[in-house]
Amino acid sequence: MNTIKLILKLALVLAIPIFFVINICYPKNDDCFVISFANKRLTTNSLPLKIQIKKNIIVDNYFPFIDSIVTKYDSITPYKLTEHLLVRNNYWIIDTLQNTDYYRKKAKDSFVYNQRQMIAIPSGSFITIPDSFKATKLLNAFKNTTIDINIPEFKLRIYEDSLKLYEFPIRVGRHEKKFLEMSGRMEDLRTKTGKGTIVKHIKNPKYVNPVNNHEYLVTKRDDNKVTKLPLIPFLETELNGLRYGQLIHPTTNPITLGKAYSNGCIGTNEADAWVIYYYAPINTKIQIRYDLQVIDENNESQVLKDIYGYSK
Template sequence: MNFFKRWLRFTLIFILVTSVFSQKKDDLNVVDKVKSYPKEIILNHNILVEGYFQFIDSLVLKYDSITPYILTEHLLVRHNPWILDTLQNTDYYRMKARDSFVYNQKKMIVLPQGNTIKFPDSKTAESLQKVFNKTTVDINIPEFKLRIYQDSVKLFECLVRVGRNEKKYLEMSGREEDLRTRTGAGMIVGYNKNPRYANPANNHNYKVTRRDDDKVTLVPQIPFIETELNGIRYGQLIHPTTNPETLGKAYSNGCIGIKEADAWVIYYYAPIKTKINIRYDLKVIDANGEVKILKDIYGYQ
């Protein structure tokens, strides 16, 4: 009997020690997993605009499974603001102001060799995600303004162009369309990172564009942003124009046109599911706090 008791005591102690050791080993594995993603990476070669999204997507794919949060390109770029600055500076007109003519924006270096891309820690990633969740894109058509808010705090503002006040047959849709930009509340529902440039009137693709300075360049690679309003996808995009002289005017076929540099900001400030409100308010408050009545460009009132 004493032998049996000693055996039973030894067995229980062995099971307990083994269990504790196993638990500690599992804890170490968890710690190792959290520590296994890098705090930063150093670029060992130049990344051009044409390969930018492929590179960023590859980083997200490689490290998302080992970061303690859901890694996205938006988190990565917002944590590395120099990337957004560099993307903005591929704008043709910004380069022109520096006495540099850019024929093919896709061949510009956007992530230079030797630069560092840092990964956010869990606390920073959570904070950035909360910012995204509280972000709203607001567009007032007769004011020709797009604003980005975090709650009630304005983060960004830019000039836009909107749809013309006319109806026209568009080969792209195969019917006559009201070209006025539609109003409504909804969200960002998609992106086209390598968009097709086409004339909606005849549905013909074009590879080159004539700039405001009358010079011809290849079309740039900048994301087009797809919207949904009142539960309907009208095909009404937010996208860059290569002719910023048209901003502040009713000029487009219904889409919202913006500067090339501004397009990058909107893209990285407004991930998919970001709320958007497109309105038609003629009464606004100007910078001096005074009421201003805007021109009724669509004749609604």
């Protein structure tokens, strides 16, 4: 009898940690499990913490999924965990999102009708919650980041302090005035200049033609093929304390990059838009300038075409 009791007690003692491990590895209603067996309770001592993804996450579900991770693990981080912090700590996610670009897939002989159904985070991959040291480093990088746009150069650059991290081609507003149904008045379509910040992220944007205020759900690509519109965030700017409705967003027609073509917004490649978004959390500094004299890649002075006629 004593032997039986001893066996039952031993089984009960072993069952508790086994249950704990199963519960940690496979939390209910979750798309991930945590690789952490050393601690019975997740605390700051658990950091950095790896999460393994159990199933493919498509672009259409990407933002709710990332937000769910932020919500779940923010309670154990000694800093405020955000989407931008999480993804920048796992840069491979940006690389994967960039590869959903229609034209990147086309270059590999792959036609994509609906980007939203593409895989953003593959099953079996790992997402790491950063420790305090890495988080502090990233947060300082955010504070020291500036988005710099020179209109006549058709360039958007990302700087951390004085170090140039990226340079992307863009399109800018046309040199004309036009009545826009969206605003109900005549508008100067030239892209506005000034200094300010990124004030809003539009994660699930509607594509609306401001001329007639009609929403559209499909687009004709540069190769004349029709596809659904991609799910890529738009960034709203505030310049000199004013919001002009001037956005930074991807264009589905990169043939227009390097041109004064838009209704005032700054257009980018789809792949580039993902990088810009994750380097521009809310309150990121931005300057939009109109400098005709620049230094080119050969370190020589160059005078650009005055596309808006400001020097006349």
